Amino acid sequence: MNMKRLAAFVLIVVITLGVVAWSSPGLLSKVRLGLDLKGGFEILYVAEPIDEGKAVTRDSLVQTAQSLAKRADASGVAEPEVTTEGTDRIRVKLAGVENQEEVRALLRKPAELTFRGPDGKKEMVGSDFVEGAAEVGFNQTNQPIISIEVKDKAKFAEITQRLLGQPLAIYLDETQLSAPVVQQVLTDGKATITGSYTYEEAKELKDIINLGALPLKLTEKYTQSVGATLGQQSLEQTIKAGIIGSLLILLFMVVFYRVPGIVAAITLITYTWLVLLVFYWMNATLTLPGIAALILGIGMAVDANIIKFERVKEEIRSGKSLLSSLKSGHKHSFRTIMDANITNIISCGVLYYIGNGAIRGFALTMIVSILISMLTNVLFSRFLITLLVRSNLFKKPVYFGVKEADIREL
Template sequence: MIKWSRLVLFLVVVGLLGGLFTTTGQVASNITLGLDLKGGFEILYQVEPLNEGQKVDTTLLAATAQMVEKRVNIGGVTEPEVNVELPDRIRVRIASHDADQEKLRELIGKPAVLTFRDVEGKTMMKGSDLAPGGAAVGYDELKRPLVTVKFKEPKLLEDVTRANLGKPMGIFLDDTMQTNPTIQSVISGGSAQITGNYTQESAQELADLLNSGAMPAKLIEKQVTSVGATLGAMSLEKTLYAGYIGGAFIFLFMLVVYRLPGLVANITLAAFIYLSLLFLDWMDATLTLPGIAGFILGIGMAVDANIITYERIQEEIRSGKTILSAFRAGERRSLVTILDAQVTALIAAVVLYFFGTSSIQGFAIISMLTTIVSIFTNVFASRFLLGLLIRTNLFKKPSWFGVKESEIGEL
């Protein structure tokens, strides 16, 4: 007896999946591309302590990485990728071909230590004495941009200006003098001005730099890698082209060799690709060439899970069992092998993530994601859909499962 309700349920599920697949392009376009696909540059810094006796530990590395990210944002670049690499490295990735590389490198490498010095070069006040967010852009009488600074303790500024009344006081950013005004009167309001040949943009940049604070450690630039926008686009285009060709062969192979189960495998494989892209979008992950390699490996793992099950089902059919009995025995006996392979892949990906460098970690994250998704789509979902079709009683011939009548009873 044909069970049409199961066929209808199968078609409804496939229809819902088909509706989701129409949004694949939108989901894929939301995924952030790495610099090797989009173009940009990568800088590797070695972190060294500023003061004698200071140690480079995880706390200092984290604080320095946070400051580096602030500096990159000041340069007008959003969502930089700043990674700490133990024991003493920080890797900065800027996936933008429009970013000014030289300007950003100068911003990141600048300690930005603000000091107020007397005529003998003695430091009277520091940038750390500024109030939070105390630097801002102002204008003089001729509407020329300048930077105003406000101190946490107005009394400090008052005492310093009183002690140096009538004397010049240099205002230095790192070791570069910004201005050298003569103190004409005691400043009691807690505010001062840094004047110079500033434009609106450079004054705002200096104010942002002072508000972000000084770099807590010294950065030594060890390596700079640049990828042009054209080269990145070419890499992405060739990778996608290879993926389309490989995917087409996989879909064709599954249909030709496994027939009905192959059709189900292709449906769940499409669901696997869609869900993996969707999770990448939700995670706000950056997709790089190593990540795409992990994605392709995940497709192979997903297909392999189906092949193991379907080969087992074919063996059970050849032994003389009915289609439903062969399906039940095949899915049961193949499950342990599949889960063992998936768990092994997960363990390998976890090890790569914790002990690998940044690019290897990207590969590992994608591998973990695709392995977990494939367990859901190409193990349990594919068995559910194939079970629906078999239980409709419409597909009782062994040929639907890639088995010839002459092969039955050979085992």
């Protein structure tokens, strides 16, 4: 018996399962839950220009979506999901919302760009500026600056004269974007905003000024509400079904494949933990379709183990040694497993590209599951079972689910 390899196997398994057991409670509590699990509501808005004759541009749609996300954050909604769809639609998903009507009223109101004096008085609004006239330039020290132009020169001259030497702060809703100080009286309707801006900050401010008050009005096209209680029940039922199914799978693997089944159980537990860890790192949202994809991924991982172990059993029945059977079985099953996984990744990639919402979540979870399954249920599994075989602790074919009477002579 090779004690070093056996000790290495035991040490790796203990450390792996120990890390999984230690980190899983905290990991599960930090995974973001979707609308269908946490409760909340989803709204699909159709965007239209406030002023007749104007069009909804891509920039105005994106800026409006960003404004909605900031408003939702300000209302206490943690990490809202706001996405644009097509040329004039915005989808908002808000989980864990208690007062839906208040949040909906806040989101529906058009964003307001204002220039305010030190007393908070609104001196100018977004529509006071010439559309598209704001530009980013550079001063003599190569510092980004923003050039602007107003429609009413007399009004602008009066404001700059009254606020000379004082700040004229720029606000989007109630968020202060900048607070430039009026340096001189401006009579030609043109001004330059200077400050310690990066180019990206200056460009963002320029875009906001050019878009004025983000001149889009939003109409609710579709609304779906999910109660927190219903979401919690869905989560509990899904987790319960997943645990029962996973335990039955692990029991099946151990009963039918003995030692390889135990190794498969270890790698399946590791696989599930790694999928959740990657989801946490990606800051992804876990939904019911995502959990379904995770459980389906466990089933696919079991398929990979069955293909591999059945091939190993065939090699043992042919009269080869355990080590030779293991190498040959892994070699001949690897291509089959790879072909199946690659075709699944391609199909999930298509789903992710053409789908939206729950479909994309399902496809992304499947892709992540397949990649991690290749790492754990193929490579890690092979490494662990090779350690056991080389330790010479389990020499008899019966430990691998093969009766000695079934072994043919070479």
